[in-house]
Amino acid sequence: MPSKCIRIIPRLDIKGPNLVKGIQMEGLRVLGKPEDFAYQYYLDGADELLFIDVVASLYGRNNIVEIVERIAERIFIPLTVGGGIRTLKDFYSVLRAGADKVALNTAAINNPSIIRDAAKNFGSQCVVISIEAKKNDEGYYEAYTDNGRERTGVDVFEWAKRVCDLGAGEIMVTAVDRDGTGQGYDTRLVEKLSKNLPIPVIAAGGAGKPEHIVDVINTANVDAIAAASIFHYYYVLSINKETKEFEEGNLSFLTSIKKGDLSHLLIPEPVGIKNLKDILKKVNIYCRV
Amino acid sequence: MISKTSVVTIVDYGAGNLFSVVRAFRYLGATVVITADPKATIKASKIILPGVGAFGAAMEAMRSRGLDEAVCAFAAKGKPILGICLGMQLLFESSVEFGFHKGLALAKGSVKKIDLLKNNDSYNIKVPHIGWNSVLSNVEKDHYESNPLMKSVSNGSFFYFVHSYVVNPVDMQTVIATTTYGQQCFCSVFNRNNIFGCQFHPERSGEVGLKVYKNFLDTNM
Numbered sequence: 001m002p003s004k005c006i007r008i009i010p011r012l013d014i015k016g017p018n019l020v021k022g023i024q025m026e027g028l029r030v031l032g033k034p035e036d037f038a039y040q041y042y043l044d045g046a047d048e049l050l051f052i053d054v055v056a057s058l059y060g061r062n063n064i065v066e067i068v069e070r071i072a073e074r075i076f077i078p079l080t081v082g083g084g085i086r087t088l089k090d091f092y093s094v095l096r097a098g099a100d101k102v103a104l105n106t107a108a109i110n111n112p113s114i115i116r117d118a119a120k121n122f123g124s125q126c127v128v129i130s131i132e133a134k135k136n137d138e139g140y141y142e143a144y145t146d147n148g149r150e151r152t153g154v155d156v157f158e159w160a161k162r163v164c165d166l167g168a169g170e171i172m173v174t175a176v177d178r179d180g181t182g183q184g185y186d187t188r189l190v191e192k193l194s195k196n197l198p199i200p201v202i203a204a205g206g207a208g209k210p211e212h213i214v215d216v217i218n219t220a221n222v223d224a225i226a227a228a229s230i231f232h233y234y235y236v237l238s239i240n241k242e243t244k245e246f247e248e249g250n251l252s253f254l255t256s257i258k259k260g261d262l263s264h265l266l267i268p269e270p271v272g273i274k275n276l277k278d279i280l281k282k283v284n285i286y287c288r289v
Numbered sequence: 290m291i292s293k294t295s296v297v298t299i300v301d302y303g304a305g306n307l308f309s310v311v312r313a314f315r316y317l318g319a320t321v322v323i324t325a326d327p328k329a330t331i332k333a334s335k336i337i338l339p340g341v342g343a344f345g346a347a348m349e350a351m352r353s354r355g356l357d358e359a360v361c362a363f364a365a366k367g368k369p370i371l372g373i374c375l376g377m378q379l380l381f382e383s384s385v386e387f388g389f390h391k392g393l394a395l396a397k398g399s400v401k402k403i404d405l406l407k408n409n410d411s412y413n414i415k416v417p418h419i420g421w422n423s424v425l426s427n428v429e430k431d432h433y434e435s436n437p438l439m440k441s442v443s444n445g446s447f448f449y450f451v452h453s454y455v456v457n458p459v460d461m462q463t464v465i466a467t468t469t470y471g472q473q474c475f476c477s478v479f480n481r482n483n484i485f486g487c488q489f490h491p492e493r494s495g496e497v498g499l500k501v502y503k504n505f506l507d508t509n510m
Contacts, residue, residue: 004414004420004470004471005421005422042495047420047421072308073312076312076313076493076494076496076498077449077493078449095308098312100309100493122341123342124417125341125417125419197415198415198416199415200415223415223419224420287421288447
């Protein structure tokens with residue numbers, strides 16, 4: 001009897017018109033156009049896609065709603081959108097654009113009742129609570145907001161229980177200290193959360209090689225894994241071969257990569273989605289093929 | 290290719306996210322009509338009953354618009370109807386989601402909750418069931434392969450599910466395919482004559498999901 005089918009979710013951080021990626025959620029580098037990466041991930045067997053607007057400019061120029069709208073025209077897997085969503089009207093805007101779920105962090109911390117209202121209006125399955133967790137000096141895991149910049153004083157495990165009670169459909173937990181470092185997931189954090197919660201848990205932050213993904217699945221009882229750099233860096237050269245120009249942002253990273261300089265990648269073993277699933281299958285992890 | 294005359298009517302009873310269903314049918318070249326009007330529903334050539342949300346609220350929303358009778362009148366003409374997710378559950382006689390509620394009764398059987406399993410003080414199988422799962426033929430090979438909805442869809446294909454409740458059809462011959470989640474095996478594709486249902490979301494199941502929608506557009510009833 002197969003156990004649950006693990007979802008592989010590429011996470012695409014977006015700033016303006018660009019796909020970006022930081023290290024420990026800081027120092028954003030431009031990697032290309034989100035549309036190109038999203039479509040490639042869809043073709044290669046991604047189970048869902050997650051888009052986070054890292055500057056939370058929902059209605060600004062080149063906003064994420066427009067990007068998602070374009071992506072949803074030709075991609076038929078679940079799409080989750082987060083970053084800057086504060087009201088039920090914002091929820092409706094992104095669902096209308098083609099998203100299936102909305103990821104909330106700051107808005108939920110500031111106003112937890114939005115979880116209940118959103119679940120009631122759009123269904124629990126729409127509401128993904130994103131928790132940015134960081135072990136603080138007092139030795140407990142504290143929830144952060146604003147891409148790991150702002151402390152909240154809220155205990156991660158208490159917060160997770162509370163959002164379940166309020167009607168959240170899923171929880172994504174990002175270990176802020178691991179994000180973009182390629183050092184592996186914080187499996188203890190994820191395991192403790194997942195075992196104590198009745199709703200699905202998505203592990204995020206830290207995947208640097210396929211082994212890290214195998215580890216978190218085997219030890220932490222997760223339902224899904226989200227990862228960014230490990231996928232982006234695998235595809236970045238082939239995807240940008242065709243693309244001629246980019247607008248905005250610091251392009252030096254992209255330029256150096258195009259010149260073949262991979263020295264500052266940090267990610268030990270980038271992997272394609274198909275290859276990753278082959279690896280998972282070999283160690284008897286059940287996933288969609 | 291699908292002929293230009295391919296029209297599908299989506300019954301909009303005011304609950305759930307229709308956008309991705311609409312996009313998928315448009316992508317396939319169909320003309321999509323979205324209606325909350327009982328008359329337009331009865332006159333349609335093919336209807337989709339979508340659905341995300343709770344059973345009781347959905348039935349109430351349909352009744353208040355006269356859409357429950359319209360959908361039944363449409364089905365009585367022998368034209369094809371496809372219920373998706375909650376839309377499939379609404380086709381059945383009753384549900385116990387947040388109290389006892391009567392359904393459209395176009396299919397015999399009831400709707401019940403997925404069993405939550407808690408082993409050794411930790412949650413292993415979670416509810417809602419969110420994610421991809423394989424859909425396996427429950428009937429003789431020829432019967433599955435010749436089913437209008439599953440034509441050219443390989444046995445065991447993966448589809449995307451989001452649900453906490455499952456249907457429990459009385460007639461096992463109407464269970465075209467099943468899916469297993471944890472210890473529970475449930476009906477994931479239902480068909481009796483012109484009445485079709487799938488528990489998964491074809492519009493979120495990639496190419497194989499689009500194939501199911503194309504098959505529905507190609508039904509000739």
